Amino acid sequence: MQRSVLPSQLKIACSNCNLRELCLPVDLSVDEMKKMELLSHAKHYYARGSYLYRSGDKLQSLYAIHSGSFKTQFLHEDGREQVTGFQMVGEIIGLDAISTDRHSCDAIALESSEVCELPFNKLEVLSRELPSLQHHLHKIMSSEIVRSQGIMLLLGSMRAEQRLAAFLLNLSQRFAARGLSPTMFQLRMSRHEIGSYLGLQLETVSRAFSHFQEDGLISVKVRSIEILSLQRLQLCLNGSP
């Protein structure tokens, strides 16, 4: 059986998708593969700006992003909003809803996107029969917890430019993990959305981009990014002036 080249977070039950290798769980026997197919995972299309789910929606499924990308945002009663993450191909979205059986945030497509729907009750049934699936699901949830810790560190103790450096380096790594260029890519989100994610105003984000460009760390033309020195960007993240 062919092994996926993607990091383990990216692999999940999705056996009859076209991109078979994309989200297949590792190390399953033929017998286990068959069970896997009990997961009727429909593929759905979402246009840019459309909601995959909304805060308050009942938990039906988790979603594996098949193409495109999403943002998740958390809304406070007082109108305050916070982007809590940007998700791309191969990532799983919807884990927040297991807690209360209802989604705690909105998920919105940043571009034309496709998702594999993974009905959560079936996922639980199946993961009782397939230990590797069970463990994989636990890992995905735990990874999300660890990711959050990193964001807390960023929001709680980094300066604006460090935050932006962290953001760009994170994107770079995730593109690289997908076989895309780690240094040249298109941003799918606005300055406002980046600001919301990083706890900054959009003007501050824009200024930080400009400053990085002046310093020769990156080349930026609105949403086209080229990282000129990953190393120096890393230094910036670590707080060197």
Next chain:
Amino acid sequence: MQRSVLPSQLKIACSNCNLRELCLPVDLSVDEMKKMELLSHAKHYYARGSYLYRSGDKLQSLYAIHSGSFKTQFLHEDGREQVTGFQMVGEIIGLDAISTDRHSCDAIALESSEVCELPFNKLEVLSRELPSLQHHLHKIMSSEIVRSQGIMLLLGSMRAEQRLAAFLLNLSQRFAARGLSPTMFQLRMSRHEIGSYLGLQLETVSRAFSHFQEDGLISVKVRSIEILSLQRLQLCLNGSP
């Protein structure tokens, strides 16, 4: 069978602990209860300041806090540190380690504390046999994800006093859920630790406490807190001047 009065997050496999009702999973049959006892969950004591686990330690167990309280902190290479949470009786700690099989943060006792050790591999085996345990575990992990979203909102978009109000109201609710006073309690953490958690300097935390006291929202004497008006504190959290 007696039902626990605690919120569901607090209940988890811990059938032979003294405080039997504290962390027992809901709705198990006698048969299921027996299986539960396969979880050999030893109880351990931790003195104030001692480590329950350290970043990099291999995942062995999750821990249910039986008495006392802990902080978790995330350390960056450059020495930067961020308190990512304060955990109290009945809460589960250690979920971060499932992702990579190693803990991503330190857990340190804030006072003399006892924990129930829940060996993680046994927990996985058992949760394949007990759907209610399985779902409960999923809920606990998802709750931690939702909690993180709340902290991101706080760190990303709230002012110092709003953050402190959110912190105090959160403690208040958690004490109330344990049958303790929601308005009078002792802080177990220093101003520095609160600041690290809230993304503020300790001086700013201290000033915010003083200001709340001047305004008659709370009465504070170092670590003894009395909330004089939950309602007005809530208003402050929502951003009214």
Next chain:
DNA sequence: CATGGATTTTGACATATATCAAACCGATAT
């Protein structure tokens, strides 16, 4: 009860980022 070290409070001042405002740019429609 007295001493010393850690923690907390308070003050004065510095600064990073927010806010407000205007100009600029690129895409889409007329």
Next chain:
DNA sequence: ATATCGGTTTGATATATGTCAAAATCCATG
């Protein structure tokens, strides 16, 4: 090609919080 609109960049200024410092208080220990 021109106008329009959202998004972005840049500038000037305000402000919340950080930083540095000193005083006050608390707590553990002899």
